[in-house]
Amino acid sequence: MKVNIGVSARHVHLSRNDLDILFGKDYELTEKAPLSQPGQFACNEQVTIEGEKGSIERVRILGPLRSKTQVEISKTDSFKLGVKPPVRNSGDLDGASSITIIGPKGKVTVDAAIIASRHVHATKEDAKKYGFEGKEFVSLKVGGEKPGILENVYVRISDSFVYEVHLDTDDANAFLIKNGDEAELIVK
């Protein structure tokens, strides 16, 4: 039950309103490269994110636009920024930390910073085929020099998904995982 791993570096999803403020009214994001999930893409546009203690420059915007702005950072980033983001599934901003996003034309401060949950993208057919149909969480067994098991990998199902686990850079670096590596999905 091998699965490919996508490593997600810190990034920002923007709402129409916040894109207008950061880059100018009616600005359109430009695609730098497609991501593995259909319709998703990395943009040429970057922003600075800022918390109470520090800032991080050149944070990539991912498209397309969303209904709500969301800033996904790692725990490591959170110490540098001085924010305390909760662990959340993408789209769930309940309790998200306040963070300032700075673009070339303006800045916004929004309750939008989260640490994204470990998750697996799959179609219904993938879930059935690999034995985790109806499961909310699976686990990931990783080999190598710093091996182990990452638990609470949230199952996200959509007919448009490509089967792939997404981890943030803290999880990846702790286990010496590179983007595109394989690991074993396990169901308990």
Place this chain on the structure above:
Amino acid sequence: MKVNIGVSARHVHLSRNDLDILFGKDYELTEKAPLSQPGQFACNEQVTIEGEKGSIERVRILGPLRSKTQVEISKTDSFKLGVKPPVRNSGDLDGASSITIIGPKGKVTVDAAIIASRHVHATKEDAKKYGFEGKEFVSLKVGGEKPGILENVYVRISDSFVYEVHLDTDDANAFLIKNGDEAELIVK
């Protein structure tokens, strides 16, 4: 089988010769705070470490002096610095990466950068009591919102040790572990 976890931030151990170069001949390190392992201490002195792509300032020196200079960094740090350190047990500098250390009086470039292996400090009695006598590796089961199992935790035995697992900041941040947290040691 609960065990306390010490989180090791990036740090430097220095040889007498390298301390002389960095801080001046016959300089003596000054203690800022004792560490959990007897005789070990954090120093007031800090240095900058530099690789091909970047540098990190204010890296703490740990005392006392050692026979060989050793720089312990995380995988995350390694990307920022542009070095490719191997995973090694403390004291094993086989294949260690070249890194430049900059002090107030001088700088040295040494093959000294490693990612420290996950490890547990224990006495022979601890190993017997907790069931890992004679084992080279144990595992650590971590709870919380990002739970899992960290494997290949190297067993280090000495009569002077305090029973404690040491993890680097990548492992800690991936599992939302803070210095002083508890986890469960497991033996396979």
